[in-house]
Amino acid sequence: MKGINLGLIGFGNVGSGVVRILRDRRVFLAEKSGLQINIKKICDKDFSVKRGVNVDKSLLARSAQEVIDDPQIDIVVELIGGVHPAKDYISASLKKGKDIVTANKALLAQEGRSLFAEAALRGKNIYFEASVGAGIPIIKALREGLIANRFNSIFGILNGTSNYILSSMSSNNCDFQSALKEAQKKGFAEKDPTLDIEGIDSAHKLILLTYLCFGKFVKMEDIFIEGISQISLSDVIYAKELGLEIKLLAIAKKEGKELEVRVHPTLIPEDNLLASVNGVFNAIHVTSDLAGDLLFYGPGAGQMSAASAVVSDIVDLAQDIKAGLFRPAMSIIEDKSVQRLSSIEEFRSRYYIRFMALDKPGVLAKISGILAKYGISIASVTQKERHKAHIVPIVMIVHESNEKYLRHALMQIDRLDVIKEKPVAIRIEEI
Ligand code: HSE
Numbered sequence: 001m002k003g004i005n006l007g008l009i010g011f012g013n014v015g016s017g018v019v020r021i022l023r024d025r026r027v028f029l030a031e032k033s034g035l036q037i038n039i040k041k042i043c044d045k046d047f048s049v050k051r052g053v054n055v056d057k058s059l060l061a062r063s064a065q066e067v068i069d070d071p072q073i074d075i076v077v078e079l080i081g082g083v084h085p086a087k088d089y090i091s092a093s094l095k096k097g098k099d100i101v102t103a104n105k106a107l108l109a110q111e112g113r114s115l116f117a118e119a120a121l122r123g124k125n126i127y128f129e130a131s132v133g134a135g136i137p138i139i140k141a142l143r144e145g146l147i148a149n150r151f152n153s154i155f156g157i158l159n160g161t162s163n164y165i166l167s168s169m170s171s172n173n174c175d176f177q178s179a180l181k182e183a184q185k186k187g188f189a190e191k192d193p194t195l196d197i198e199g200i201d202s203a204h205k206l207i208l209l210t211y212l213c214f215g216k217f218v219k220m221e222d223i224f225i226e227g228i229s230q231i232s233l234s235d236v237i238y239a240k241e242l243g244l245e246i247k248l249l250a251i252a253k254k255e256g257k258e259l260e261v262r263v264h265p266t267l268i269p270e271d272n273l274l275a276s277v278n279g280v281f282n283a284i285h286v287t288s289d290l291a292g293d294l295l296f297y298g299p300g301a302g303q304m305s306a307a308s309a310v311v312s313d314i315v316d317l318a319q320d321i322k323a324g325l326f327r328p329a330m331s332i333i334e335d336k337s338v339q340r341l342s343s344i345e346e347f348r349s350r351y352y353i354r355f356m357a358l359d360k361p362g363v364l365a366k367i368s369g370i371l372a373k374y375g376i377s378i379a380s381v382t383q384k385e386r387h388k389a390h391i392v393p394i395v396m397i398v399h400e401s402n403e404k405y406l407r408h409a410l411m412q413i414d415r416l417d418v419i420k421e422k423p424v425a426i427r428i429e430e431i
Contacts, residue, residue, distance in 0.1 A: 001034065003038050004314075007068075007077070007098075009044075010044060010077075012044070016053045018314075019039060021304070022311065039055075042055060042060055044060075068089065068098075074317075076093040076100055077101045080104075081107075082104070082106065083106060087111050090115060094124050099320075100127070101310055102126060102128050105204040105205050124326075130313070131205065132205040133284060133298065134301050134306040138284050142286070152289065153253040153285075154209050154251065155251055155274060156205065156251075156284040157248065157284075158284070159300070163247065163277065163280065171278070173233065175232070175233045199227040199250075204220075215333050218261050223262060224343075227265075234354070245267070248266070249268075250263045251429070257337060258340055258341065273285070274431065277297060281298065283295060284297075349428055350430075351398050353395070355421075356393055358392075358418040358420065359383075359391065360418070364383075367416075367419075374405040374408055376398050381396045410423045
């Protein structure tokens with residue numbers, strides 16, 4: 001049976017999961033794939049941390065260079081995360097004729113364009129199934145299972161940490177800070193949760209999905225990104241009363257000749273399937289022209305879930321190496337019907353809006369007068385019970401409006417002396 005040799009750079013949580021699967025399921029994988037997958041070298045900057053998996057000391061390498069320089073290694077598995085030195089290791093490995101498996105979405109979102117080009121130039125591949133949705137096979141599904149399709153939209157709950165916090169606010173009536181603390185206590189949120197709660201991790205993943213679906217490699221600065229740290233419990237509760245659930249959605253959507261690419265807290269009807277994706281789970285809804293609406297759901301993080309995706313990439317690459325094939329992972333065809341990315345200012349949707357206003361005659365008339373001036377039409381309005389003396393929350397849903405005009409209107413309303421807090425606006429998405 002043909003043997004394929006791996007070099008592993010990064011022996012952390014996911015890396016040790018990969019080693020465990022390849023060791024414990026060696027025979028199972030060999031029977032399924034007809035391949036013997038051997039770990040030839042493992043490199044990590046610190047081997048003193050207990051990983052719960054014993055490895056032969058002869059496999060341990062002192063530096064990544066040892067892995068890269070080993071002529072017997074066919075596939076380099078990069079699991080250290082971050083842009084540097086991961087990029088340099090991948091680039092050097094490609095130059096040495098190795099294929100790559102990585103879970104590094106931050107690196108691919110920033111440097112993917114040049115790394116994929118370098119891989120193609122050398123007849124090598126970079127596989128990255130674990131970078132979006134961990135063990136959910138979304139990359140393979142888009143790349144292979146749906147190859148005949150054109151896509152209209154992607155709606156993703158791509159960050160488990162944010163989804164855990166929002167679900168917890170919604171079902172336990174706790175505020176953002178308490179939900180975050182609880183997520184940190186349970187090990188779901190990092191000590192510094194910025195990348196997750198500010199939508200950056202979701203945006204990294206959205207770049208990869210947008211590339212696969214629309215053939216456009218968008219830059220981070222082209223994506224409108226808003227996180228969940230400003231979401232208040234009152235809005236979660238008021239929205240729920242209106243039959244809406246709040247989710248941090250990563251969205252790429254074709255509107256005529258334009259593509260909207262955005263990440264922000266979004267209100268969706270409670271009977272939409274994405275509304276019942278709770279806790280650390282991820283889900284990706286894609287609209288394709290032949291296969292229709294598809295929903296991929298599962299744990300979006302976790303050692304064995306991510307390791308499962310990494311092993312799937314390793315086996316895929318190993319099959320190609322065995323067959324002496326180069327099957328480019330990224331034969332991306334640009335969707336020529338998309339002529340440009342649209343800006344958030346051009347964006348139109350229904351909105352949930354909350355004002356904190358003085359409870360006295362004429363206030364609603366002033367607010368609605370300004371909205372009317374900007375062509376914004378109110379669909380419903382509710383005045384809630386008083387919070388503090390004479391100050392009441394006024395919750396509105398407005399019909400589809402232009403974001404730019406809405407922002408202008410809200411700025412003007414905010415300047416009224418009867419308005420006591422900055423107005424809140426949350427986009428409502430019809431999926
Ligand atoms: N930090 C990510 C999340 C998991 O919270 O979903 C890794 O992509």
